[in-house]
Amino acid sequence: xxxxxxxxxxxxxxxxxxxxxxxxxxxxxxxxxxxxxxxxxxxxxxxxxxxxxxxxxxxxxxxxxxxxxxxxxxxxxxxxxxxxxxxxxxxxxxxxxxxxxxxxxxxxxxxxxxxxxxxxxxxxxxxxxxxxxxxxxxxxxxxxxxxxxxxxxxxxxxxxxxxxxxxxxxxxxxxxxxxxxxxxxxxxxxxxxxxxxxxxxxxxxxxxxxxxxxxxxxxxxxxxxxxx
Numbered sequence: 001x002x003x004x005x006x007x008x009x010x011x012x013x014x015x016x017x018x019x020x021x022x023x024x025x026x027x028x029x030x031x032x033x034x035x036x037x038x039x040x041x042x043x044x045x046x047x048x049x050x051x052x053x054x055x056x057x058x059x060x061x062x063x064x065x066x067x068x069x070x071x072x073x074x075x076x077x078x079x080x081x082x083x084x085x086x087x088x089x090x091x092x093x094x095x096x097x098x099x100x101x102x103x104x105x106x107x108x109x110x111x112x113x114x115x116x117x118x119x120x121x122x123x124x125x126x127x128x129x130x131x132x133x134x135x136x137x138x139x140x141x142x143x144x145x146x147x148x149x150x151x152x153x154x155x156x157x158x159x160x161x162x163x164x165x166x167x168x169x170x171x172x173x174x175x176x177x178x179x180x181x182x183x184x185x186x187x188x189x190x191x192x193x194x195x196x197x198x199x200x201x202x203x204x205x206x207x208x209x210x211x212x213x214x215x216x217x218x219x220x221x222x223x224x225x226x227x228x
Contacts, residue, residue, distance in 0.1 A: 050194060053117035055093065055138040057125030058110075067108035075122035078102060078224065081110030082118050082140075090143040092192050093118065094166070095128040095136050100222065101164035101197055102127045103143065127222040141192045158209040159201040162221040164190070171198035178202065182212070201226070 063075045069087040073079070080091065085106045094101040104124045111119035118140060120130065130136045162178070165171040171187045178185045184203030189196060204212050213223045 049142045049144070051117055051140040052096075053138070053140075054115055054135050055095075055118045055120055055125075055128075055130060056111055056113065056116050056135045057120040057122060057130055059122035059125075068110075069107045071107045073108065073121075077121055078104050078124050078127070079107045079121045080104040080118050080124055081108035082106045083109065083111075085142065091118075092141040092143055092190075092195075092197065093120070093124065093128060094139045094141075095130060096139060097136050098129050099165060099167070099170070100128045101166070102224070123224075127224060129222070141194055143192055157227070158204045158206060159226045160204055160209065160213050160216060161199055161201045161224040161226055162216055164197045164199045166195060166197055168198050171200050174200045182216075 058081070059075045062073050065073055067073045067079075067081070071087075080093070082089075082091070085091065087107055089106045090103055091106060092101055092103055102124055104120065108119070111117075116135070118138065120128065122131065125131045128136070128138070163171065163174055165174075168187075175185050175187050178200070182202050186201050186203065188199045188201060190199055202212060202216065209225060213225055216223045
């Protein structure tokens with residue numbers, strides 16, 4: 001009806017054309033207003049223990065400066081800034097674009113840019129493969145009751161973690177690939193309460209840990225050194 005009126009069909013006067021144009025304009029305005037007012041859906045939230053959204057990272061310009069918790073920011077620690085989770089909360093962060101996962105500790109507030117749910121340290125972002133692109137879509141899972149293993153000093157067991165996967169076969173594929181060159185490769189299981197992750201680790205000692213970590217990193221693996 002609107003198209004026919006605008007083309008000036010036989011018997012249609014200028015007033016009819018103007019009225020049709022006005023109706024079209026109202027429809028367009030209402031349609032645009034409806035689109036602008038539609039909220040972008042979010043998945044769950046921090047109170048539910050699971051949250052999905054965009055992660056970013058921050059690095060050298062903040063290194064050595066106090067965080068919101070008054071802890072000094074170390075870009076090489078596995079930490080993160082979150083808008084509301086209590087300081088000291090451990091969170092499993094999964095990059096939904098490459099399925100890499102890492103456990104981080106909340107010690108800062110942020111991010112302060114709209115539509116982002118967590119700001120990762122440089123080390124965390126490197127493990128998750130976010131340093132290059134700068135941002136990625138992630139899933140956060142709060143690890144309630146989780147405690148980081150304490151180091152027992154020299155002579156303690158050292159694990160070089162090279163990946164954490166939600167698919168068990170992916171973890172064992174990496175394990176088989178590493179076993180040809182590295183002794184002591186193991187897959188360990190981590191239960192978060194909502195999901196299960198399979199972590200690929202290489203056993204080392206204090207004397208050899210740094211050398212093995214550099215070797216693995218040179219081969220393209222995101223290495224985290226864990227002492228237990």
